[in-house]
Structure formats: C-alpha cells, structure tokens
Amino acid sequence: MSAPPTAVARGSEGAATARARPGRRLRDAMPVLLGALLFVAAWKALVVVEGYPTFILPAPEVVAGRFWTAWTDGTMWPHAATTLTEIALGFLVGATSAVAVGILLARSRFAERVLSPYLVAAQATPILALAPLIALWFGTGLLSKVVICALIVFFPVAIATMVGIRGVDRRLLEMARAFRATRRQLLLRVEVPAALPAILGGIRVGVTLAVIGAIIGEWAGGERGLGVLINLARGSLFDTPLLFATLLTIALIGVCLYLVTVAVERRLVGPRG
Amino acid sequence: MGTARSMQALQRRRAITAGSARPRPNAPPTSPSTPDGVVGRQAGQRPAERAPITSIAPLPSTIDQDRGSAIRLRDVARSFSGAGAPALVALDGISFDVPPRQVTALVGPNGCGKSTLLRVIGGLLRPDRGAVEVAGERVSGPDPRVGFVFQEPRLLPWTSALDNVAFPLLLAGRPGAERAARAGELLELVGLEGFGGARPHELSGGMRQRVAIARALALEPSVLLLDEPFSALDALTRERFGSELLRIWERTATTILLVTHSISEAVFLADRVLVLSPRPGRVVADIPVSLPRPRRRSTLDSAAAARLAQRIRSHLAGAADEPVAAEAWGLPETAPEGPPGAFPAGDPIAELGVPAWFDPFGREDRS
Numbered sequence: 001m002s003a004p005p006t007a008v009a010r011g012s013e014g015a016a017t018a019r020a021r022p023g024r025r026l027r028d029a030m031p032v033l034l035g036a037l038l039f040v041a042a043w044k045a046l047v048v049v050e051g052y053p054t055f056i057l058p059a060p061e062v063v064a065g066r067f068w069t070a071w072t073d074g075t076m077w078p079h080a081a082t083t084l085t086e087i088a089l090g091f092l093v094g095a096t097s098a099v100a101v102g103i104l105l106a107r108s109r110f111a112e113r114v115l116s117p118y119l120v121a122a123q124a125t126p127i128l129a130l131a132p133l134i135a136l137w138f139g140t141g142l143l144s145k146v147v148i149c150a151l152i153v154f155f156p157v158a159i160a161t162m163v164g165i166r167g168v169d170r171r172l173l174e175m176a177r178a179f180r181a182t183r184r185q186l187l188l189r190v191e192v193p194a195a196l197p198a199i200l201g202g203i204r205v206g207v208t209l210a211v212i213g214a215i216i217g218e219w220a221g222g223e224r225g226l227g228v229l230i231n232l233a234r235g236s237l238f239d240t241p242l243l244f245a246t247l248l249t250i251a252l253i254g255v256c257l258y259l260v261t262v263a264v265e266r267r268l269v270g271p272r273g
Numbered sequence: 274m275g276t277a278r279s280m281q282a283l284q285r286r287r288a289i290t291a292g293s294a295r296p297r298p299n300a301p302p303t304s305p306s307t308p309d310g311v312v313g314r315q316a317g318q319r320p321a322e323r324a325p326i327t328s329i330a331p332l333p334s335t336i337d338q339d340r341g342s343a344i345r346l347r348d349v350a351r352s353f354s355g356a357g358a359p360a361l362v363a364l365d366g367i368s369f370d371v372p373p374r375q376v377t378a379l380v381g382p383n384g385c386g387k388s389t390l391l392r393v394i395g396g397l398l399r400p401d402r403g404a405v406e407v408a409g410e411r412v413s414g415p416d417p418r419v420g421f422v423f424q425e426p427r428l429l430p431w432t433s434a435l436d437n438v439a440f441p442l443l444l445a446g447r448p449g450a451e452r453a454a455r456a457g458e459l460l461e462l463v464g465l466e467g468f469g470g471a472r473p474h475e476l477s478g479g480m481r482q483r484v485a486i487a488r489a490l491a492l493e494p495s496v497l498l499l500d501e502p503f504s505a506l507d508a509l510t511r512e513r514f515g516s517e518l519l520r521i522w523e524r525t526a527t528t529i530l531l532v533t534h535s536i537s538e539a540v541f542l543a544d545r546v547l548v549l550s551p552r553p554g555r556v557v558a559d560i561p562v563s564l565p566r567p568r569r570r571s572t573l574d575s576a577a578a579a580r581l582a583q584r585i586r587s588h589l590a591g592a593a594d595e596p597v598a599a600e601a602w603g604l605p606e607t608a609p610e611g612p613p614g615a616f617p618a619g620d621p622i623a624e625l626g627v628p629a630w631f632d633p634f635g636r637e638d639r640s
Contacts (some may be wrong), residue, residue, distance in 0.1 A: 106637050177442035178397055178421040179492070180414075189444065245546050272430040273476060 058241045064121075066241035067248055075242075076229070080249055083214050085228040086142060087257070090149020091210040095203055098154045102161025103187065112162070123155040127213065131220035145217035145225070152213040153206040160202025164195030197272075200265040207261050211254045226250050274468045325398030329401055341409050343528035344371040344394060347401035350553075351389055363389040365553030366441060367403070371545075373495070376529040378520060378539035378546045386554030387532040388424075391498050394530065408495050419447070420527070422499040426481035428473040434460065434484045435469035441491040459487035462521060479510040483517070490525060497522075499531045503538065514569065515541055519568065534591075538581045540564070541573055546581075548588040558588040 016037040039058045046052070047059045054062060105112045131148055138144035168191050176190045192199075218227025226246055233243040349367040354360040363386035371377050379387045392398040396406050396412045396419065405412040406541035407419060426436045436443075437539055447455075460469055461481040473481055489497055502518075504510040515538060522529055533539050540547045540562055548558040562581055564572050572578060 171423065171425060172429065174397065175421070175423060175427040175452075176440075176444070177486075178395060178419075179414050179444050180417060181444050184445050189440075190429070193429070196431070270431065272472070 009076040028270050032105050048204045054197035055238065056243055062241050063244040063248065066239075066247035070242060070245050076249060078166070079226050079229045079246075080253070081154045081222055082224040083211075083218070083250075084253065086149060086214040086217065087210045087253070088227065089142070090146040090213055091153050091207060094148060094150030094153030094210070095206055097150070098157035098202075098206075099161050099199060101154075101160040103165055103191075105158065105162040106165035119155060119158065122151065128216055131216050135217070135220040140221035140223070144220070145214055145222070147218075148217040152209045156205040156209065157199070160205075161195065161199050164198025165191050166200075167198065168194040174246035197265075197269050200261065200269065204258065204265070206259050207257045208254050210251060211257065215250065226253075278344070282344065282622060312407045332367060341373070342370040342406070343408060344369075344530060345404075346370075346563075347404045349390070349400045349405060351386070351393055351398060351400050351402075352553075362553035364393065364400070365555055367554065367556055369556060369559065371528055371530060372528060373528050373546060376519075376531065376543045378543035379530065379532045379549060379605065380534075380536065380546055380589065381549030381554070382551050382575050382589060383534075385549040385551035387549055388500050390554065391421075391500050391530065391532055391551070394496075395421050395498050397421075409496040412502065417492045418423060418495050420492065420494035422482075422485050422489045422502045423499065423538075424501045424504055426473070426478075426485040426505075428481055428484055428488075430473050433470050433472060434465065434476065437473065437484055438487045438491060439487060445492060455491065456487070456543065459490055460484075462490070462524060463487045464517070467544075472612040478506055479514055482506065482514065486518070486521065490521075490527070496529060497525075497527045497529045501532050501534065511538070516568075519566075523567075536585050537573055540578050540581050541568055546585055548585060551552075558585070560588075 008085070024111065043060050047057055049180060058066075101115070105115065127148060133145050134151075136143045138147055172190055172194060173186060176186055181189065213229040214225065215230075218225035222228050229246045230243055233239045233246060341598055347368050349364055351360070351364045352360045352362040367390060376550050379390065381387050389398060394407070394412065396405075396415045407416060410418075412419070428434075429440065432440075433455045434455065438459050439452040440454060442452040457466075460466055465480060465483055465487070467483070468476065468480065473484070476484065486497075486499075499518075503514055505549045508515060519542060520524075522594065529542075530541075531542060533542075537550060543562050546558075546562060547556050548560065550557045560581065563574070564578060564581075576598070
C-alpha cells in the first residue's frame with residue numbers, strides 16, 4: 001500500500017538540528033565580561049590619576065552604590081516605568097505604521113515619489129529641534145513622548161520594510177501565483193515572511209532610537225521619566241552620582257531591548273541557509 | 274513483451290493491482306508540417322483506456338480517463354514587447370493535443386519559447402491569441418488542475434519541507450489537519466518520508482526538487498508541467514531523478530508536459546517529443562517515442578532509442594539559424610554545417626565512444 005517504512009529511519013537524522021553545547025555559553029560570555037572589567041578599571045584609573053571631584057566624574061563604585069540605593073529606595077522605579085511605557089507605546093505605534101507604509105512604498109512607485117521627500121526631510125530634521133514643538137502641540141504628558149518615539153522609530157523601519165519587500169525573490173512570487181495565491185496571501189504568506197530579516201534589521205535600529213526619543217521627549221517637558229531625573233540630578237539635586245546611575249539605567253534599558261529584538265529575530269527567522 | 278514486463282515491474286514495485294499494463298504510447302507518426310508549422314494530431318489517436326490504479330488511495334485519478342484531451346492548444350501565440358525594442362514573438366501558432374496520462378517532452382534550443390509555452394498552459398501568462406484548454410475547460414489564470422514544477426525548487430526557505438508541500442493547500446484554505454496529512458502522504462510518495470521537518474537548506478538539490486514535485490501534486494492536478502526540472506541537478510542525480518519522476522507518474526495518473534534541453538532525457542521519459550523552433554516558437558516536429566515501459570537506462574542504449582535521438586537532433590539542427598547552434602546542441606565540431614540530412618550517416622554520438630544516453634547530459638554540463 002504505502003512506501004517501505006525503511007526510509008523513516010533514514011530520515012530522522014536529517015531533520016535533527018545541531019544544539020549548542022553548555023560550555024559554549026560561558027565561552028561566549030567571557031569577552032563581554034572581560035570588556036566590562038577593562039572599562040571599569042580604566043574609569044577608576046582615570047578618577048584616581050586625575051583626581052576628579054565626585055561632582056565631575058564619580059568613581060565607578062560610587063555610581064554603583066548610588067545605582068543600588070536609587071533602585072532600593074524607590075527613586076528610580078517610577079521614572080524608569082514612565083520611560084519604559086513611553087518607549088513601548090511609541091515603538092509599537094511607530095513600527096507598525098512604518099511596516100504598513102513600507103509595504104505601500106514597495107508596492108507603488110507613485111507613493112514612493114510622493115512620500116519619500118517628506119520621510120527623508122522628517123528624518124533629516126533633528127528630533128531635538130522638533131521636540132519642543134511636539135510638546136507644545138501634544139502637551140507634556142504621555143502623548144507627546146509617544147509621538148516623538150514613533151517619529152524617530154518610523155524612518156529606519158519603513159525604509160527597511162520597503163527594501164525588504166522589493167528584494168523578495170520574484171521567482172517565489174511566481175511560484176505562489178502558480179498556486180493561486182491572492183494578493184493578500186502573496187503579501188502575508190510570501191512577501192512579509194521573506195522580507196522579515198530586513199524588517200527586523202530596521203526594528204533593531206528602531207528600538208534603540210526609541211529610547212533616545214523617550215528621553216528627548218522628557219527633556220522637552222514632563223513630570224516624570226528618566227530624562228526628567230537626569231535634569232533633576234544635574235540641576236536642583238546636584239547629585240552627579242545619581243545622574244550617572246540614571247545614565248546606566250537608560251543604557252541598560254537600551255541593551256535589554258536590543259537583546260530582546262535579537263532573540264525575537266532568532267526565533268522568527270531561524271536559519272534559512 | 275513490453276506489456277508483460279511492465280506488468281511485472283508494477284506488481285513488483287508497489288503490488289499495484291493494475292488491470293492492464295502501461296499502454297503503448299501512441300502518438301501519431303510525425304506528419305509533415307502544415308504551412309504554419311503546426312503539426313496536428315488526428316482524432317482517434319488517443320491512448321487506449323487504462324485501468325485505474327486502485328491501490329493508490331491518497332491520489333485518486335482526477336482526470337476523466339476518456340473524455341478528450343488533457344491539454345489542448347489551438348493557435349496559441351504570445352509575444353513580448355520591451356521598451357523601445359521590437360516585439361519578440363515567443364510563440365506563434367502553436368496547436369497540439371495531449372491525451373490524458375501521456376508524458377510529452379518539449380525540446381528546443383534556448384529562446385524558443387518553451388518556458389513561455391508552459392506558463393501559458395499553466396495560466397501564468399495570457400496568450401495574445403488562441404486558446405488553451407485543460408481537461409476540456411479553458412484556462413484563464415493560474416489553475417488548480419495544473420501543477421507547476423519550476424527550474425529551481427522555489428521552496429519557501431523559512432518553513433519546513435512539510436509546510437512547503439502543504440503551501441498550495443494553505444493558500445486554498447484547507448484545514449490544518451488535512452494539510453499535514455496530505456503533505457505527509459506526498460512526501461512519502463516522493464521518497465522523503467521522515468524529512469518533513471527539515472528546512473530546505475538542510476536538503477540536497479535533488480531532495481529539494483522532489484519537495485517541489487510533491488508540492489505541485491498537492492491540489493491533485495490532472496496536469497503536471499515541469500520546466501527543465503533537472504537542469505539544476507548534477508548528471509548522476511538527474512538520471513536517478515528521471516526514473517523517480519516516472520515512478521511518481523505511474524502512481525498519480527497525471528498528464529505530464531516536460532520542458533527539457535536534453536534529447537536523451539526526452540527519449541527516456543516521454544511518450545512523445547515535440548520539437549520547437551526558436552523565434553517565433555513553433556512546433557516543427559511531433560515524434561512519438563514507442564519505447565517499452567517501464568524504461569531503464571539500458572532502454573536508451575537500444576538502436577531504436579539512438580535512432581529517435583538522432584531524429585530529434587536533426588530537427589533541432591534544422592531549426593537553428595546559425596552554425597554555432599549545432600555545436601551548442603552537442604554535435605561534434607566536425608559535423609558539417611547545413612540543413613538536416615547533411616550529417617554523417619553514422620551516429621555521431623556513438624562514434625565518440627560514449628553511450629548514447631549519457632552524452633547529452635555530459636556535454637550540456639560541460640558547456
């Protein structure tokens with residue numbers, strides 16, 4: 001009736017994928033730790049040798065201590081939560097609209113001609129200069145930060161999507177057409193999955209820009225957020241270690257978000273050969 | 274004798290309860306070309322009715338066994354116009370009929386519109402003129418009755434072999450369980466059971482092309498169109514693949530139309546060979562291949578096969594305008610240029626001391 005079952009055994013090894021050994025993880029982490037150690041050592045050396053006062057350049061252990069107390073006494077958390085909310089909302093709005101517009105740009109040369117000058121101009125205008133205007137229009141609450149984040153995320157994601165969709169192998173599209181794919185299926189089943197590595201590349205850039213957007217938005221006006229905390233620490237509080245601790249928090253948020261997108265990318269794209 | 278042999282072979286291979294053995298392919302003898310270069314096919318030359326292969330439950334015969342042609346082309350023409358350039362006539366006045374279950378090879382030099390013809394039949398390109406019918410119904414777009422296998426496997430690199438085979442079913446909106454079951458059966462049919470979870474890049478070139486064939490069969494098409502499906506494979510894989518294709522064909526009751534560059538491939542696989550001329554693409558010869566089935570590699574060493582190959586080659590050379598074309602077609606460089614009939618009497622391939630079936634593969638790969 002059916003084919004001989006011998007081939008099943010033959011096939012099982014072919015489908016097996018290579019798994020990383022446990023020792024690999026440690027070896028991959030080594031250069032990261034070594035780099036961090038060197039960075040901290042150089043920082044400490046600079047403070048000791050040059051003898052900077054704490055209000056100019058605090059020593060690493062002072063910053064670490066302030067970082068710890070700021071997180072444990074509840075100074076940092078409300079600000080960090082506000083900023084994270086702004087980043088998440090702004091990124092979501094910016095990236096989704098950018099993917100939609102990127103698809104439109106890829107599909108229609110006309111749309112590209114009409115829209116691209118504005119896209120490029122908006123990107124070329126420093127967001128720092130636009131931020132006060134946006135704060136004026138949308139208030140100093142959450143909305144203005146979300147708008148700034150979305151704006152700054154938009155460009156790299158839209159361009160990456162456009163380039164990715166345009167670059168989809170035409171032979172794959174013909175194949176899908178031969179199997180009676182509708183326009184919608186062509187987009188969702190072939191074009192977007194095929195362009196996914198490119199789109200995710202744009203998102204990687206976008207996610208780190210979203211952090212910048214949120215901080216800039218907070219500088220332009222706001223009651224809470226890591227950007228506000230920086231201003232407070234530098235100005236009225238005159239607490240330079242807190243300023244450094246806040247910078248450390250922002251950097252950590254950026255790194256974490258980047259790592260998350262990389263992990264998502266690995267999961268979604270996988271090896272394509 | 275061929276009948277008895279093919280019967281045994283079928284029983285041996287699959288324990289298929291075939292009522293009759295593979296019938297003789299009975300394409301008509303080459304008739305002289307009509308003025309517009311079309312070789313017609315007369316009525317009453319369809320193959321004898323064959324018994325359904327009952328043991329293949331997952332792949333029922335979807336064609337009407339004796340209700341006319343599987344593929345019918347009437348005066349099909351198609352040209353392409355580039356910007357500024359004069360229109361290129363790819364196909365001009367192509368008419369032929371393919372009876373159900375026949376394996377037909379389209380042979381011709383580069384640029385003779387073979388691939389265009391296949392795309393017109395598959396509904397991927399519209400003809401400028403003329404009509405294409407599949408199983409009695411006009412083709413007006415990509416058609417579920419037609420399965421397409423391209424020159425390259427064209428698999429989706431981000432999904433498994435199983436999902437690639439199930440892709441046409443997904444597009445057709447079939448439920449997940451049915452998709453998985455059907456794709457599993459098809460992978461088994463093409464000899465890839467157990468590889469369902471593998472990504473395309475984990476498979477060899479031959480395996481990928483087998484996945485592509487399984488995918489083409491997913492919607493149970495009555496017609497399978499293959500556009501040089503072996504051209505990306507190495508010579509040895511190609512040979513094995515040809516036999517594999519015939520085995521799949523025996524189990525699926527499809528009509529096969531195959532584009533190939535290789536004369537020996539055409540002779541080995543087909544019941545009938547259509548030779549096309551370049552620009553404009555026209556059918557210049559319709560050559561029946563009455564070699565016994567099942568075919569073996571040794572079949573190609575027979576005198577009959579060599580004569581067929583030579584006959585096809587003579588039509589190809591005659592269709593070429595320039596002397597270079599003859600060399601490109603695997604003829605020895607000493608072959609005199611000129612019209613067909615001017616070739617040396619002996620088989621040029623045999624004189625080289627190469628088995629007739631092997632040479633065109635090797636020469637093509639070397640060039």
